[in-house]
Amino acid sequence: MRWIMCCANRGRRILRIVTRNSTIVRHAVTGDAEAISAIGSQAFSAAYAKFNDAGDISTHLRDHYSPAAIRHEMELQDRFYLLALVDQEPAGLCKMCKGATPEGIPEPASLEIQQLYIHPAHQRRGIGKALVDAARLEARSANLSGVWLGVWEKATWAIDFYSNYGFAKCGSHTFMLASSQQTDLLMWISARTRDD
Ligand SMILES: CC(C)(COP(=O)(O)OP(=O)(O)OC[C@H]1O[C@@H](n2cnc3c(N)ncnc32)[C@H](O)[C@@H]1OP(=O)(O)O)[C@@H](O)C(=O)NCCC(=O)NCCS
Numbered sequence: 001m002r003w004i005m006c007c008a009n010r011g012r013r014i015l016r017i018v019t020r021n022s023t024i025v026r027h028a029v030t031g032d033a034e035a036i037s038a039i040g041s042q043a044f045s046a047a048y049a050k051f052n053d054a055g056d057i058s059t060h061l062r063d064h065y066s067p068a069a070i071r072h073e074m075e076l077q078d079r080f081y082l083l084a085l086v087d088q089e090p091a092g093l094c095k096m097c098k099g100a101t102p103e104g105i106p107e108p109a110s111l112e113i114q115q116l117y118i119h120p121a122h123q124r125r126g127i128g129k130a131l132v133d134a135a136r137l138e139a140r141s142a143n144l145s146g147v148w149l150g151v152w153e154k155a156t157w158a159i160d161f162y163s164n165y166g167f168a169k170c171g172s173h174t175f176m177l178a179s180s181q182q183t184d185l186l187m188w189i190s191a192r193t194r195d196d
Helices: 030-051 054-065 067-075 127-141 156-165
Strands: 003-005 014-018 023-027 079-086 089-097 110-118 146-152 168-177 180-190
Touching: 023 127, 030 054, 030 067, 030 079, 030 089, 030 110, 054 067, 054 168, 067 079, 079 127, 089 127, 110 127, 127 146, 127 156, 146 156, 146 168, 156 180
Parallel strands: 110 146
Antiparallel strands: 003 014, 014 023, 023 079, 079 089, 089 110, 146 180, 168 180
């Protein structure tokens, strides 16, 4: 796989291109809210609806994956979305936050991955990895030490993905899925790569 760095283009900054399967990762803009909503809603439902109460799922989707909720998040200074496109079609999203870091994260100056969702039709094709690569690049660009996230303790597929990528478990915290209290594992990885 070969990586190519690209430059800013009218606010839609392209971070990297994965030449293996024509994936482009770029910063999302307000006009991407509908596409992000569609990918996030479908991927979230496909992964989590079977484990949770239908009412909690629909409340969570409305509060976090509706176009209005996404547009609201995009207006906040400390959040942004990365969008992965395959053959120019949106296929995956990564929502990042520059907020406070919970206890247990080895380097407090770290960027959070709040959401990482690949459309079910595009999973296992390297898009999740490309988005995490781009998230670490964002952390490096902001002079931050690493990237952290919380992942539901029962989402074994996602824990396997992050562990295989190189994230280390470093604690746990509580996550509210609407009315349901759940435990998320905390995971962290350095922003530095072998090439740095
Ligand atoms: C988990 C997720 C983000 C991974 O993204 P992806 O694009 O499918 O994964 P990639 O193709 O980049 O996977 C890279 C490597 O991670 C590992 N991996 C990925 N998905 C895996 C799975 N379901 N089970 C075990 N290992 C997995 C594999 O080692 C894989 O390499 P391989 O395909 O050559 O074996 C994606 O499948 C997804 O959106 N799932 C549903 C939503 C979700 O759970 N999101 C995470 C919330 S915290």
